[in-house]
Amino acid sequence: MLSLTEKEVDFIATQLLKGMVCFYQIDKKKIHFMPDDEDYFNYDLTPDEEDILDEIDAEPDNFAEFTKMEVPQEHQIMQDFIDRRVKERNLAEDLVNALTKPKSMTAFKFLIDESKYQEDWAEYRKSKYQDWVKEQVDSFNYAEN
Structure with missing residues:
Protein backbone atom coordinates (compact mmCIF):
# COMPACT_ATOMS: atom_id res chain seq x y z
CA MET A 1 0.00 0.00 0.00
CA MET A 69 -5.36 17.93 -13.29
CA GLU A 70 -7.35 17.93 -16.49
CA VAL A 71 -8.61 21.29 -17.78
CA PRO A 72 -12.21 20.78 -16.53
CA GLN A 73 -10.88 20.08 -13.01
CA GLU A 74 -8.72 23.21 -13.12
CA HIS A 75 -11.75 25.22 -14.28
CA GLN A 76 -13.81 23.87 -11.40
CA ILE A 77 -11.12 24.93 -8.93
CA MET A 78 -11.09 28.43 -10.43
CA GLN A 79 -14.88 28.63 -10.26
CA ASP A 80 -14.89 27.40 -6.66
CA PHE A 81 -12.25 29.98 -5.75
CA ILE A 82 -14.36 32.76 -7.27
CA ASP A 83 -17.49 31.54 -5.46
CA ARG A 84 -15.81 31.08 -2.07
CA ARG A 85 -13.14 33.75 -1.84
CA VAL A 86 -13.66 36.69 -4.21
CA LYS A 87 -15.80 39.30 -2.48
CA GLU A 88 -15.63 42.10 -5.07
CA ARG A 89 -18.53 41.62 -7.43
CA ASN A 90 -16.87 43.29 -10.45
CA LEU A 91 -13.73 41.17 -10.14
CA ALA A 92 -15.81 38.01 -9.64
CA GLU A 93 -17.77 38.79 -12.81
CA ASP A 94 -14.56 39.48 -14.74
CA LEU A 95 -13.06 36.20 -13.55
CA VAL A 96 -16.16 34.19 -14.46
CA ASN A 97 -16.16 35.90 -17.85
CA ALA A 98 -12.48 35.00 -18.32
CA LEU A 99 -13.35 31.33 -17.82
CA THR A 100 -15.64 31.41 -20.85
CA LYS A 101 -12.98 32.65 -23.24
CA PRO A 102 -10.29 30.84 -25.21
CA LYS A 103 -7.08 30.64 -23.17
CA SER A 104 -9.24 30.96 -20.09
CA MET A 105 -6.50 29.93 -17.68
CA THR A 106 -4.21 32.66 -18.94
CA ALA A 107 -6.98 35.26 -18.71
CA PHE A 108 -7.88 34.11 -15.19
CA LYS A 109 -4.23 34.20 -14.08
CA PHE A 110 -3.76 37.71 -15.52
CA LEU A 111 -6.76 39.04 -13.59
CA ILE A 112 -5.81 37.25 -10.35
CA ASP A 113 -2.19 38.41 -10.57
CA GLU A 114 -3.39 42.01 -10.79
CA SER A 115 -5.63 41.64 -7.74
CA LYS A 116 -5.24 41.38 -3.98
CA TYR A 117 -6.12 37.68 -4.31
CA GLN A 118 -2.87 36.57 -5.93
CA GLU A 119 -1.41 34.91 -2.81
CA ASP A 120 -4.77 33.56 -1.70
CA TRP A 121 -5.24 31.94 -5.12
CA ALA A 122 -1.75 30.40 -5.07
CA GLU A 123 -2.40 28.88 -1.62
CA TYR A 124 -5.90 27.71 -2.58
CA ARG A 125 -4.71 26.09 -5.81
CA LYS A 126 -1.79 24.41 -4.08
CA SER A 127 -4.06 22.98 -1.38
CA LYS A 128 -6.37 21.62 -4.09
CA TYR A 129 -3.36 20.05 -5.81
CA GLN A 130 -2.32 18.45 -2.52
CA ASP A 131 -5.82 16.97 -2.31
CA TRP A 132 -5.46 15.83 -5.93
CA VAL A 133 -2.19 14.02 -5.12
CA LYS A 134 -3.91 12.28 -2.18
CA GLU A 135 -6.78 11.25 -4.48
CA GLN A 136 -4.25 9.73 -6.87
CA VAL A 137 -2.67 7.80 -3.97
CA ASP A 138 -6.13 6.47 -3.06
CA SER A 139 -6.76 5.46 -6.68
CA PHE A 140 -3.40 3.73 -6.87
CA ASN A 141 -4.10 1.82 -3.65
CA TYR A 142 -7.60 0.88 -4.80
CA ALA A 143 -6.23 -0.42 -8.11
CA GLU A 144 -3.67 -2.50 -6.23
CA ASN A 145 -6.38 -4.37 -4.29
Missing part, protein backbone atom coordinates in the same frame (compact mmCIF):
# COMPACT_ATOMS: atom_id res chain seq x y z
CA LEU A 2 1.29 3.41 -1.01
CA SER A 3 1.37 6.17 1.57
CA LEU A 4 3.10 9.51 1.33
CA THR A 5 4.21 11.97 3.98
CA GLU A 6 2.76 15.47 3.93
CA LYS A 7 6.16 16.69 2.76
CA GLU A 8 6.09 14.26 -0.19
CA VAL A 9 2.51 15.25 -1.05
CA ASP A 10 3.54 18.92 -0.98
CA PHE A 11 6.61 18.26 -3.14
CA ILE A 12 4.62 16.31 -5.76
CA ALA A 13 1.86 18.97 -5.80
CA THR A 14 4.49 21.67 -6.35
CA GLN A 15 6.06 19.75 -9.24
CA LEU A 16 2.67 19.14 -10.88
CA LEU A 17 1.92 22.87 -10.66
CA LYS A 18 5.22 23.50 -12.47
CA GLY A 19 4.10 21.28 -15.36
CA MET A 20 5.96 18.17 -14.33
CA VAL A 21 4.82 14.57 -14.15
CA CYS A 22 5.98 12.64 -11.07
CA PHE A 23 6.76 9.00 -10.46
CA TYR A 24 7.05 7.61 -6.96
CA GLN A 25 9.40 4.65 -6.81
CA ILE A 26 7.82 2.45 -4.16
CA ASP A 27 10.76 0.22 -3.22
CA LYS A 28 13.19 3.13 -2.80
CA LYS A 29 10.58 5.66 -1.58
CA LYS A 30 11.97 8.14 -4.09
CA ILE A 31 10.20 10.77 -6.18
CA HIS A 32 11.27 11.26 -9.79
CA PHE A 33 9.92 14.10 -11.90
CA MET A 34 10.29 15.32 -15.45
CA PRO A 35 8.46 17.67 -17.77
CA ASP A 36 5.05 16.41 -18.84
CA ASP A 37 5.51 15.48 -22.50
CA GLU A 38 2.12 17.00 -23.34
CA ASP A 39 3.47 20.40 -22.30
CA TYR A 40 7.05 19.98 -23.53
CA PHE A 41 6.80 17.92 -26.71
CA ASN A 42 10.10 19.35 -28.01
CA TYR A 43 11.87 18.55 -24.77
CA ASP A 44 14.80 16.15 -25.00
CA LEU A 45 15.04 13.78 -22.08
CA THR A 46 18.26 13.66 -20.11
CA PRO A 47 20.03 10.30 -19.81
CA ASP A 48 18.83 10.06 -16.18
CA GLU A 49 15.22 10.67 -17.24
CA GLU A 50 15.54 8.03 -19.98
CA ASP A 51 16.89 5.59 -17.37
CA ILE A 52 13.92 6.26 -15.08
CA LEU A 53 11.46 5.71 -17.93
CA ASP A 54 13.25 2.45 -18.78
CA GLU A 55 12.93 1.36 -15.13
CA ILE A 56 9.23 2.23 -15.18
CA ASP A 57 8.73 0.21 -18.37
CA ALA A 58 10.59 -2.76 -16.87
CA GLU A 59 8.83 -2.65 -13.49
CA PRO A 60 5.59 -0.63 -13.75
CA ASP A 61 4.14 -2.01 -10.49
CA ASN A 62 7.00 -0.39 -8.58
CA PHE A 63 5.99 3.13 -9.63
CA ALA A 64 3.00 5.34 -8.96
CA GLU A 65 2.45 8.07 -11.53
CA PHE A 66 1.15 11.49 -10.56
CA THR A 67 -0.24 13.78 -13.24
CA LYS A 68 -1.65 17.29 -13.28
